[in-house]
Amino acid sequence: xxxxxxxxxxxxxxxxxFGKAVALHEMDLTISPGEFVTFLGPSxxxxxxxxxxxxxxxxxxxxRIILSGEDVTALPPERRxxxxxxxxxxxxxxxxxxxxxxxxLELKGMSKSAIKARLDELMAFLExxxxxxxxPSQLSGGQRQRVALARALAPDPDLLLLDEPLGALxxxxxxxxxxxxxxxxxxxxxxFFFVTHDQEEALTMSDRxxxxxxxxxxxxxxxxxxxxxxxxxxxxxxxxxxxxxxGEIRGVDRASGxxxxxxxxxxxxxxxxxxxxxxxxxxxxxxxxxxxxLHAEQPGTANAVRGRITERVFLGSRSAVDIAxxxxxxxxxxxxxxxxxxxxxxxxxxxxxxxxxxxxILPH
Amino acid sequence: xxxxxxxxxxxxAPAVTRPPASEDATRWGRxxxxxxxxxxxxxxxxxxxxxxxLLGIIPLIWLITQHLGPMLQMFQVSLLDAYPVAPxxxxxxxxxxxxxxxxxxxxxxxxxxxxxxxASLTFVTLLITYPVxxxxxxxxxxxNQLALLLLVLIPFWTGEIVRTYAIMILLGNxxxxxxxxxxxxxIDRPIPFMFTGFSVSVGLIYLTxxxxxxxxxxxxxxxxxxFTEAAADxxxxxxxxxxxxxxxxxxxxxxSGCTLVFLISxxxxxxxxxxxxxNSTVFAQTIAGFFHVAGDKWPTGAAFAVIMFxxxxxxxxxxTRLIAFLRKGDS
Amino acid sequence: xxxxxxxxxxxxFWAFVVYLFVPLALMILMGFKDSKFIxxxxxxxxxxxxxxxxxxxxxxxxxxxxxxxxxxxxLVSVLMGTWLAVLLAGRAxxxxxxxxxxxxxxxxxxxxxSAIAFRIYARQLGIEPGxxxxxxxxxxxxxxxVTLVVMARLTTLPKSMGEAARDLGxxxxxxxxxxxxxxxxxxxxxxxxxxxLLSFDDFVRSFFLxxxxxxxxxxxxxxxxxxxxxxxxxxxxxxxxxxAVLGVWAERSSRRMNKDT
Numbered sequence: 026x027x028x029x030x031x032x033x034x035x036x037x038x039x040x041x042x043f044g045k046a047v048a049l050h051e052m053d054l055t056i057s058p059g060e061f062v063t064f065l066g067p068s069x070x071x072x073x074x075x076x077x078x079x080x081x082x083x084x085x086x087x088x089r090i091i092l093s094g095e096d097v098t099a100l101p102p103e104r105r106x107x108x109x110x111x112x113x114x115x116x117x118x119x120x121x122x123x124x125x126x127x128x129x130l131e132l133k134g135m136s137k138s139a140i141k142a143r144l145d146e147l148m149a150f151l152e153x154x155x156x157x158x159x160x161p162s163q164l165s166g167g168q169r170q171r172v173a174l175a176r177a178l179a180p181d182p183d184l185l186l187l188d189e190p191l192g193a194l195x196x197x198x199x200x201x202x203x204x205x206x207x208x209x210x211x212x213x214x215x216x217f218f219f220v221t222h223d224q225e226e227a228l229t230m231s232d233r234x235x236x237x238x239x240x241x242x243x244x245x246x247x248x249x250x251x252x253x254x255x256x257x258x259x260x261x262x263x264x265x266x267x268x269x270x271x272g273e274i275r276g277v278d279r280a281s282g283x284x285x286x287x288x289x290x291x292x293x294x295x296x297x298x299x300x301x302x303x304x305x306x307x308x309x310x311x312x313x314x315x316x317x318x319l320h321a322e323q324p325g326t327a328n329a330v331r332g333r334i335t336e337r338v339f340l341g342s343r344s345a346v347d348i349a350x351x352x353x354x355x356x357x358x359x360x361x362x363x364x365x366x367x368x369x370x371x372x373x374x375x376x377x378x379x380x381x382x383x384x385x386i387l388p389h
Numbered sequence: 390x391x392x393x394x395x396x397x398x399x400x401x402a403p404a405v406t407r408p409p410a411s412e413d414a415t416r417w418g419r420x421x422x423x424x425x426x427x428x429x430x431x432x433x434x435x436x437x438x439x440x441x442x443l444l445g446i447i448p449l450i451w452l453i454t455q456h457l458g459p460m461l462q463m464f465q466v467s468l469l470d471a472y473p474v475a476p477x478x479x480x481x482x483x484x485x486x487x488x489x490x491x492x493x494x495x496x497x498x499x500x501x502x503x504x505x506x507x508a509s510l511t512f513v514t515l516l517i518t519y520p521v522x523x524x525x526x527x528x529x530x531x532x533n534q535l536a537l538l539l540l541v542l543i544p545f546w547t548g549e550i551v552r553t554y555a556i557m558i559l560l561g562n563x564x565x566x567x568x569x570x571x572x573x574x575x576i577d578r579p580i581p582f583m584f585t586g587f588s589v590s591v592g593l594i595y596l597t598x599x600x601x602x603x604x605x606x607x608x609x610x611x612x613x614x615x616f617t618e619a620a621a622d623x624x625x626x627x628x629x630x631x632x633x634x635x636x637x638x639x640x641x642x643x644x645s646g647c648t649l650v651f652l653i654s655x656x657x658x659x660x661x662x663x664x665x666x667x668n669s670t671v672f673a674q675t676i677a678g679f680f681h682v683a684g685d686k687w688p689t690g691a692a693f694a695v696i697m698f699x700x701x702x703x704x705x706x707x708x709t710r711l712i713a714f715l716r717k718g719d720s
Numbered sequence: 721x722x723x724x725x726x727x728x729x730x731x732x733f734w735a736f737v738v739y740l741f742v743p744l745a746l747m748i749l750m751g752f753k754d755s756k757f758i759x760x761x762x763x764x765x766x767x768x769x770x771x772x773x774x775x776x777x778x779x780x781x782x783x784x785x786x787x788x789x790x791x792x793x794x795l796v797s798v799l800m801g802t803w804l805a806v807l808l809a810g811r812a813x814x815x816x817x818x819x820x821x822x823x824x825x826x827x828x829x830x831x832x833x834s835a836i837a838f839r840i841y842a843r844q845l846g847i848e849p850g851x852x853x854x855x856x857x858x859x860x861x862x863x864x865x866v867t868l869v870v871m872a873r874l875t876t877l878p879k880s881m882g883e884a885a886r887d888l889g890x891x892x893x894x895x896x897x898x899x900x901x902x903x904x905x906x907x908x909x910x911x912x913x914x915x916x917l918l919s920f921d922d923f924v925r926s927f928f929l930x931x932x933x934x935x936x937x938x939x940x941x942x943x944x945x946x947x948x949x950x951x952x953x954x955x956x957x958x959x960x961x962x963x964a965v966l967g968v969w970a971e972r973s974s975r976r977m978n979k980d981t
Contacts (some may be wrong), residue, residue, distance in 0.1 A: 080883075080887060081884075081886075094426035101434070101886065101891075102886040102887045103886050103887070103888075103889045103890055108887055108888065109883075109884070109887045111880045111883070111884055113878060113880055113881065114881070115878060115880035115881050115884035116884075117881065117884070117885075117902075118900060118903070119902040119903065119905075127415075128885070128888050129889050130891075131415040131417045131418045132416070132417060132418060132421055132888065132889035132890055132894065133418070133889060134410030134411055134418040134419070134421070134422045135411055135412045135414060135415050135418065136412065136413035136414055137414070139411065140412065140415070176884075176888070177887075177888075180888065180889065182878075278576060303873075304843055336727030356841055377947075384915065417898070420894075421889075421890075421891065430891050433893075434892055434893075435889055437811075439894060441810075441811065441813065444806070444807060444810075445807055445813075447803065448803050448804045448807050448819075449819070451800055451803075451804075451863075452804070452819065452822040453822070455860045455863075456822050456823065456826055456860065456863070457735070457822055457825065458841055459834075459837035459838050459840070459841035459860075459937070460825070460829070460837050462837070462840050462841045462844050463833075463836065463837040463840050463841070466840050473841075473843060476894075478840060499808060505843045517736065518736070520729055520732045520733070521733050521736045523729065524729035524730060524732065524733040525733065528726055528729055528730070535975070536873050537733075539968060539971055540737065541736070541737065541740065542967070542968075542971065543740075543741075543964050543967070543968060544740045544741060544744055544918055544964075546921075546963045546964045546966070546967030546968070547744075547921060547959065547960045547963045547964060548920070548921025548922070548923060548937050548959070548963070549920075549921065549922075549923045549924075549937065550923050550937040550940045550941050550944070550956075551747075551937070551940065551956040551959055551960050552743070552744070554747060554940065554944060554948075554952065554953075555743035555744050555746065555747040555956075556743055556955050557944075557948065558743065558746050558747050558750055558948075558953075559742070559746060559757065561758070561759060561948075562759070563758070563759025563760055564759065564760070565742070565760060566744050567744075567759040568759075568761065576928060590836075595739075595740075595743070596741075609967060652828055652830055653830060653831070655830045656829070656830025656831030656832045656833060656834065656924070657831060657832070657924075658831060658832040658835070658862060658923075658924045658927070659923045659924060659927070659937075659941055662941075662945075663944055663945075673830075673832035675832075676832055676833070676836060677832060677928075680836060680839060680928065687840065688824065689842060690836060691836065694832070694833045694836050694837070697830070697832075698829065698830065699831055699832050701830060706734065
């Protein structure tokens with residue numbers, strides 16, 4: 026039944042409402058085997074609902090869930106080959122680490138020796154062996170997180186769901202665990218479905234990111250796609266720091282995809298990120314902070330505007346500066362720059378420049 | 390996408406898809422793989438709705454037949470002219486049992502005495518336990534609160550009769566109080582505390598203080614300390630702070646404590662029998678009297694019990710409303 | 721807050737403690753009096769009354785009778801009370817408020833009325849007064865206490881715990897027995913001991929539903945009606961110590977277990 030083209034998971038027209046609040050609008054989505062997919066969005070966007078529908082904890086109002094070619098829409102959680110790492114880990118407090126991990130294996134009807142072998146293998150893999158007989162209350166936050174992961178991996182699920190599992194960790198540990206998680210995913214070749222509201226986390230770990238907003242998918246693509254070619258204003262704003270400017274299309278060059286753009290009377294050139302912009306349309310454009318550079322003299326790039334530095338924020342390896350534009354009064358651009366460059370500029374006017382392909386034109 | 394895939398899978402009861410358990414599986418593994426278990430759980434857990442109905446049906450039957458049943462039966466018997474039904478005879482609906490109460494003042498006296506006793510001793514219990522709860526919740530360090538609470542709880546683990554007896558020893562003519570007063574030279578001959586309304590009240594307060602203390606304590610304990618500190622900051626004196634801040638915010642605890650104590654104190658039977666005398670008969674004794682003698686008047690007793698229960702509920706209902714009104718007015 | 725308030729309030733508190741304990745202490749003390757006559761002063765002391773308690777066969781039978789009733793009624797109360805708690809703490813349903821009200825009803829009916837209602841109902845059902853009738857009345861009366869204690873514990877069980885079990889392949893039954901029940905253990909312990917004590921201490925229901933064999937409180941009551949004696953003091957004191965020790969132990973152990981998990 027499952028040909029090679031068959032995706033691991035296929036969501037078809039999934040909708041879900043809670044009372045009058047619509048959580049998901051007719052969502053379609055596929056996940057391939059071995060893929061690290063991240064669902065990214067603000068709270069209440071429907072990402073957790075999607076996860077809970079996949080896990081079987083919520084029933085969709087419409088649509089089907091196909092797992093490895095089988096319709097599992099009506100199946101309760103215990104009958105799906107999907108396991109989940111919960112946000113609060115949900116470790117069973119009265120069971121040791123080993124007992125927590127063997128819980129799912131016992132219910133699969135595995136023999137005691139097979140369970141032991143699987144536990145030994147997993148504990149070695151996740152470096153949990155010394156903690157086998159500890160209770161969850163005797164573990165640190167990072168250790169609990171690993172136990173939760175081990176417990177979910179133990180029954181060898183087709184798909185692993187992770188519900189913001191790093192939320193409870195502190196910033197330093199969090200970063201370390203992100204890399205660990207990514208490496209575990211690579212080595213196990215399992216499909217991970219990761220839910221987070223943290224865009225940095227999503228960019229670090231994912232093969233593919235699905236950005237959700239108000240129950241709909243805003244964009245589905247690689248981290249690079251999302252960052253440099255956002256499909257919407259929402260994505261541009263939600264993923265990374267950006268300058269959003271609003272203007273009007275003055276002309277479109279179909280061959281190169283370049284768009285002439287008028288911003289407060291300043292002629293600019295950019296690339297259309299999606300759709301087919303028409304002349305005269307009101308559009309927005311996204312300018313990434315790191316794609317802008319500062320010059321003392323007018324540079325020869327496609328786009329350049331003049332202004333004065335009004336604010337400097339030291340960020341360690343680099344600085345962010347706000348520049349009030351002289352050509353467009355009332356407008357400011359934020360630019361990343363290194364400390365050396367910044368020290369060259371005093372209170373004198375500076376030029377901000379960027380290339381045409383660094384400017385993504387978005388539907389308004 | 391091929392539309393042949395998974396056509397067979399339909400919504401509704403999922404098929405049992407568990408693989409057979411290994412021979413050496415654990416207890417739980419063998420259980421869930423056991424065919425009869427699968428058949429049974431398949432039936433019960435087929436839908437959340439069915440699961441809920443099956444979970445709920447037995448407790449519901451229990452509630453109706455065991456919790457509600459006795460009260461309904463009592464009400465029904467209170468409307469009969471004779472019970473138990475003599476063989477070959479028919480019973481008739483009547484209101485006479487209720488009429489008896491309203492026409493014969495012999496019965497009204499203990500009724501009103503019970504209401505007055507219960508209400509006033511509820512108030513006295515409140516006065517006694519409020520400072521105790523206040524001290525415990527506001528002045529004792531949090532880590533010591535539990536130990537002290539546990540200490541106060543100890544006497545309440547023991548029963549009505551044992552504690553009533555303790556009061557008898559305290560208040561008797563040769564009891565501790567009288568002996569102490571004589572020894573101090575305050576009295577010449579013992580004061581007859583026993584077999585009066587006084588001894589009954591002391592006994593009932595002794596029995597019910599806990600039901601007042603616990604709600605008061607939990608209400609006062611929840612009250613943030615910085616409320617009163619803020620009020621003190623604003624120049625409110627101790628009395629003003631108590632009247633304007635602490636008291637209104639503990640009204641909920643006062644309400645539930647008083648309701649509990651009132652309801653419970655109307656129901657004591659053993660204590661008034663042991664501590665009371667002919668002039669302090671309470672309604673519980675009147676009601677019980679109808680059930681004692683053979684060939685008794687159960688319907689009248691049932692009617693009196695209904696009257697007592699309804700009166701107690703109505704009074705505590707009014708009181709709860711009053712507290713709710715006060716709380717709204719103050720916040 | 722001022723020092724004088726603290727002093728006044730602490731005096732009131734300790735006076736209250738004295739008021740609670742002194743009558744019981746005097747009762748225990750009186751059991752040592754070397755005289756048949758109850759009252760102060762106590763001139764000489766004896767252990768005979770307390771020794772007598774343990775040599776009295778009738779008393780021992782009564783004690784065992786009370787214990788059997790307490791254990792049996794507790795089993796029923798804990799089963800039904802827990803069942804109701806699971807129902808009430810679970811998903812919302814139409815009429816939940818009514819179910820809650822019915823659940824709590826036996827705890828709110830004043831003692832004598834409750835006893836009489838049970839007496840009438842027992843006759844209607846053809847249950848003769850005696851052990852079974854008392855067990856039944858105690859069981860029903862104690863259910864609300866179990867439900868309240870268990871519900872309080874259930875609401876602290878994170879929803880994700882049950883979901884995690886389901887996710888790992890447990891059906892609702894396995895989830896309940898392997899996750900929920902162990903989590904409820906301290907509450908079930910506490911509720912069981914509370915029920916045992918409620919039943920063991922109960923007078924009014926045992927009195928109206930009993931036959932010739934009395935329970936311990938009924939026996940003490942009957943003896944008291946025919947006059948006070950140090951023998952009663954000794955019996956009461958033993959009952960008091962037993963119940964207090966059991967109560968304190970249960971309270972402490974359930975608190976400790978609550979802390980652990």
